[in-house]
Amino acid sequence: VHAARKGFVLTFHSQNVTGYEHAALDDHVALDESLNLLAALGMPVLRLVDAVHYLRESPDKLPARYVCLTFDDGTDFDWRLVKGPTGQIHEPFSSILKRHEATGTSFVVASPEAREDIMRPLQPVQMSEDWWHDAQQSGLIDIGVHGWDHVHPSVTAMRSTPDLIERFDRVASREQALLQIDKAVDYIATRAGPGSARVFAYPYGQVSDFLADSYLPAQDRILAAFTTAGVAIEEGMDRWRLPRFVCGWHWRSPDELRKLLLD
Numbered sequence: 001v002h003a004a005r006k007g008f009v010l011t012f013h014s015q016n017v018t019g020y021e022h023a024a025l026d027d028h029v030a031l032d033e034s035l036n037l038l039a040a041l042g043m044p045v046l047r048l049v050d051a052v053h054y055l056r057e058s059p060d061k062l063p064a065r066y067v068c069l070t071f072d073d074g075t076d077f078d079w080r081l082v083k084g085p086t087g088q089i090h091e092p093f094s095s096i097l098k099r100h101e102a103t104g105t106s107f108v109v110a111s112p113e114a115r116e117d118i119m120r121p122l123q124p125v126q127m128s129e130d131w132w133h134d135a136q137q138s139g140l141i142d143i144g145v146h147g148w149d150h151v152h153p154s155v156t157a158m159r160s161t162p163d164l165i166e167r168f169d170r171v172a173s174r175e176q177a178l179l180q181i182d183k184a185v186d187y188i189a190t191r192a193g194p195g196s197a198r199v200f201a202y203p204y205g206q207v208s209d210f211l212a213d214s215y216l217p218a219q220d221r222i223l224a225a226f227t228t229a230g231v232a233i234e235e236g237m238d239r240w241r242l243p244r245f246v247c248g249w250h251w252r253s254p255d256e257l258r259k260l261l262l263d
């Protein structure tokens, strides 16, 4: 009897840096410490699209335990040196990955108007799109899809659909699916280039049953969709509801991460 293979998809937010009100941890420090731990445990880090490919085509080829790294919301801290709110410089996720010879996936918000509305209170952090193409070409960071507008309360256009604000689970129409999936994929793929926009992360981790049960299974541009359910991926799981762990929520120290990975 074989123990079930387990995949741990870890999620970091590069805007979580010291000095921001809601940053309980510095996710740049956490990413570096997590990669040190993974090396010590000898646990391989796979590209998310590769893990998805194996899950679909040949799960037997996956290691017994493996990790994928994902980054949500696509602030510039994912890619380039930026000054934080207290003026200090933070090493971007791309450079941390490079030091550790690892790869990750950034789930970015497509709409430029939404990004501008969302980032206004986060100044000086930006959610630019000018780095997507370089990141995708670098082999360090793949660009994934985090919806059109993150159904974020700061987004002006959300005033026309107030019942959807911070409720991505309520996305339940073809019209909304065309916006949150197709329009977002088109926008991101055009800018980030070949290989981008193949995986989706539900904003706030909120699964839309309409997307997961009906819309996504009937298309072939997005290969898998990710929640924040806080459990490991095992063979046979629903490809449109693959779980992730979130730094600062499901683990808050290297010790807690170790326990989670060895569970």
Ligand SMILES: [Zn+2]
Pocket (backbone or CB within 6 Å): 072, 073, 146, 150, 203, 204
């Ligand atoms: Zn998000």
